[in-house]
Amino acid sequence: MTHGGTSGPLSLASSLGSRGGVLKRQQPMDSGDHHSISTAIEFPISLNPLIDAPMVVEAKDEVSNDRVVATEMDFFSGERKDTTSLVEPDLDLKVPSLTRIKKEDLTIQTGLHLHTGNTGSDQSTVDDGLSRNEDDEEGKNELAAMQAELARMNEENQKLRGILSQVTTNFNALQMHLATLMQQRSHQSHETPQEHEAMDVKTDAKNDGHGGVLVPKQFMDLGPAVNDVEPSNSSTVSPDRSASPPANVEVGSMGYDLHKNDGRSTSDQTWNPNKALKLNPTNQAQEATMRKARVSVRARSEAPMITDGCQWRKYGQKMAKGNPCPKAYYRCTMASACPVRKQVQRCADDRSILITTYEGTHNHPLPPAAMAMASTTSAAASMLLSGSMWSTDGLMNSNFPARTTLPCSSSVATVSASAPFPTVTLDLTKNPNPLQYQRPPTGPFSVPFPGVSPAFGAPPQPPSLPQLFGQTLLQTSPEMAATQFPHQKTHLVMPSPSTAETVKAATAAITTDPNFTAALAAAIKSIIGGNHQCFNNNNGSSNNVNISNITPHKSCS
DNA sequence: CGTTTTTGACCCGCGC
DNA sequence: GCGCGGGTCAAAAACG
Numbered sequence: 001m002t003h004g005g006t007s008g009p010l011s012l013a014s015s016l017g018s019r020g021g022v023l024k025r026q027q028p029m030d031s032g033d034h035h036s037i038s039t040a041i042e043f044p045i046s047l048n049p050l051i052d053a054p055m056v057v058e059a060k061d062e063v064s065n066d067r068v069v070a071t072e073m074d075f076f077s078g079e080r081k082d083t084t085s086l087v088e089p090d091l092d093l094k095v096p097s098l099t100r101i102k103k104e105d106l107t108i109q110t111g112l113h114l115h116t117g118n119t120g121s122d123q124s125t126v127d128d129g130l131s132r133n134e135d136d137e138e139g140k141n142e143l144a145a146m147q148a149e150l151a152r153m154n155e156e157n158q159k160l161r162g163i164l165s166q167v168t169t170n171f172n173a174l175q176m177h178l179a180t181l182m183q184q185r186s187h188q189s190h191e192t193p194q195e196h197e198a199m200d201v202k203t204d205a206k207n208d209g210h211g212g213v214l215v216p217k218q219f220m221d222l223g224p225a226v227n228d229v230e231p232s233n234s235s236t237v238s239p240d241r242s243a244s245p246p247a248n249v250e251v252g253s254m255g256y257d258l259h260k261n262d263g264r265s266t267s268d269q270t271w272n273p274n275k276a277l278k279l280n281p282t283n284q285a286q287e288a289t290m291r292k293a294r295v296s297v298r299a300r301s302e303a304p305m306i307t308d309g310c311q312w313r314k315y316g317q318k319m320a321k322g323n324p325c326p327k328a329y330y331r332c333t334m335a336s337a338c339p340v341r342k343q344v345q346r347c348a349d350d351r352s353i354l355i356t357t358y359e360g361t362h363n364h365p366l367p368p369a370a371m372a373m374a375s376t377t378s379a380a381a382s383m384l385l386s387g388s389m390w391s392t393d394g395l396m397n398s399n400f401p402a403r404t405t406l407p408c409s410s411s412v413a414t415v416s417a418s419a420p421f422p423t424v425t426l427d428l429t430k431n432p433n434p435l436q437y438q439r440p441p442t443g444p445f446s447v448p449f450p451g452v453s454p455a456f457g458a459p460p461q462p463p464s465l466p467q468l469f470g471q472t473l474l475q476t477s478p479e480m481a482a483t484q485f486p487h488q489k490t491h492l493v494m495p496s497p498s499t500a501e502t503v504k505a506a507t508a509a510i511t512t513d514p515n516f517t518a519a520l521a522a523a524i525k526s527i528i529g530g531n532h533q534c535f536n537n538n539n540g541s542s543n544n545v546n547i548s549n550i551t552p553h554k555s556c557s
Numbered sequence: 558c559g560t561t562t563t564t565g566a567c568c569c570g571c572g573c
Numbered sequence: 574g575c576g577c578g579g580g581t582c583a584a585a586a587a588c589g
Binding site for chain 3: 316320327329
């Protein structure tokens with residue numbers, strides 16, 4: 001199970017601040033017959049209502065580092081199965097079932113010295129009255145110490161209850177909010193279909209279990225839910241790739257073939273866009289266009305494929321007309337029936353440029369390293385959605401030139417009406433002033449970034465999409481726009497390079513910079529947001545990418 | 558032995 | 574209707 005939830009783990013750090021770190025308290029270990037017991041209670045808070053994992057309170061023997069006791073808490077029932085009564089008999093923690101507990105968010109360690117009863121062979125050799133009296137004295141002192149410790153533990157438990165109460169309150173508030181949204185959705189069910197779709201996106205974005213990425217329900221809400229009708233041969237899915245989509249993720253008619261059963265591997269069994277389209281003929285054109293919405297990434301890479309954090313299976317290869325390099329077709333295998341595909345092809349004019357085109361939206365939780373792609377597809381959806389605004393400006397019409405720049409003064413984007421599919425092209429191969437993107441003193445290749453390979457900077461390591469796009473959230477509905485402007489093609493092109501080396505360095509630098517991802521996302525959104533704003537350097541960032549001098553480029557076939 | 562890749566065949570949309 | 578090209582399927586081969 002991947003942790004996450006739309007809002008991510010609820011940090012309890014602030015609520016613990018008043019304790020000044022007391023929650024993480026540990027007494028020094030004793031030697032001999034005293035074992036230091038530390039109890040760690042770990043709290044990850046997930047808002048995913050599908051997750052109902054019990055909290056586990058563990059007590060560890062820090063001498064042997066073995067787990068000696070474990071307490072399992074069922075938050076729903078409040079039931080506790082434990083052997084930790086010696087440590088804290090009054091522990092009575094209740095957390096709603098929708099709350100999940102995890103390590104990183106809260107660690108409560110309590111040191112407790114317990115007499116094991118095994119005094120050791122050397123101690124057993126002492127057998128005079130004085131020693132017994134001393135032992136009695138020691139025993140009383142130890143008992144008093146234990147009682148004091150228990151009292152202190154009780155006090156700490158009170159504080160823990162307070163924390164959990166706060167967690168519960170937060171959860172209830174979020175649950176109320178969700179219920180409100182659902183209620184609003186039901187109230188709007190009588191409104192126009194477009195409004196309904198928009199509501200779907202909003203609601204699902206909060207409830208998709210995508211580990212913080214709000215992925216629009218692109219291509220997913222046009223058919224039966226996957227938990228209503230499962231593929232008949234799902235048992236053939238391999239274990240590591242058979243992770244079912246979240247139960248509330250609807251895998252619609254878009255490519256989900258519920259009838260095919262030829263014993264082939266998962267994706268082959270379940271994906272058949274042609275059959276899927278036939279399931280709902282009235283939406284054929286719309287769905288076809290939707291699925292064709294694409295995000296294309298141009299990046300210099302010697303590697304055969306960009307590292308984007310997802311698992312892919314190659315299902316085809318074709319020689320494309322006008323390009324001596326074959327085009328490879330990949331399908332996401334991180335979950336069964338994931339509709340996401342990508343095409344990888346080298347540029348005919350510059351073989352060092354790798355063109356990766358993504359299509360679709362994942363129907364499963366994504367690892368942090370893979371969130372960028374989902375964000376990218378969402379960004380593409382935003383682009384397409386904003387096409388309506390271009391349309392109102394008169395940009396999108398039958399006389400639209402094959403390649404046109406947006407009216408922004410700096411040629412922010414080019415739009416191609418010749419493209420068969422709505423495609424957003426991000427060109428990361430060009431850069432006029434690479435030095436500005438380097439990050440002294442650590443340099444461009446040592447920037448820590450979640451999900452980024454440490455070896456990223458070492459050529460010929462391919463750039464990774466997490467570095468390229470970060471984890472930006474773009475919450476839009478792609479359906480309408482994709483159908484409205486099926487021939488829309490937008491290019492975001494970095495300015496021209498000076499040398500190959502500087503371009504490589506710049507690419508590596510900007511793509512390792514989280515600020516770049518934010519800047520890029522903001523740029524995309526500003527383009528498509530219809531306000532036609534030029535990209536500005538973000539004052540708050542030292543490594544923002546200046547993409548204001550975007551120029552059209554010669555696209556590779 | 559299960560999974561992935563390869564690769565020729567097939568399907569479909571589009572233009573003529 | 575036919576041919577072309579893009580995209581996908583699926584059997585076989587390769588791989589680990």
